[in-house]
Amino acid sequence: MVPRTRRPIPRYLRFLGTGAALGLVLTVATVLVRGDAVERPVVLFFYLGLLLVGAGALLGGLVAVLLTGRSR
Numbered sequence: 677m678v679p680r681t682r683r684p685i686p687r688y689l690r691f692l693g694t695g696a697a698l699g700l701v702l703t704v705a706t707v708l709v710r711g712d713a714v715e716r717p718v719v720l721f722f723y724l725g726l727l728l729v730g731a732g733a734l735l736g737g738l739v740a741v742l743l744t745g746r747s748r
Contacts, residue, residue: 686744688737695736699728 703725711717 686740688740691736691740692733693736695732695734695739696729697732698736699730699732700725702732703728 703721706724706728707717707721711720714720
């Protein structure tokens with residue numbers, strides 16, 4: 677009988693969540709620093725949040741795929 681090798685199941689959701697959380701932290705920090713320079717900081721928070729949270733999740737997913745491919 678040949679022993680089976682177990683491959684770890686990639687946890688993509690954790691990588692996506694971590695990237696999105698980092699994007700949100702970066703958004704909050706940017707709005708706190710630069711929020712006075714704009715007329716409506718809520719609009720800046722909304723658009724910057726959409727951009728950075730999405731980019732963070734995308735980068736987190738890319739890291740997960742690269743690490744999974746490297747472990748094979």
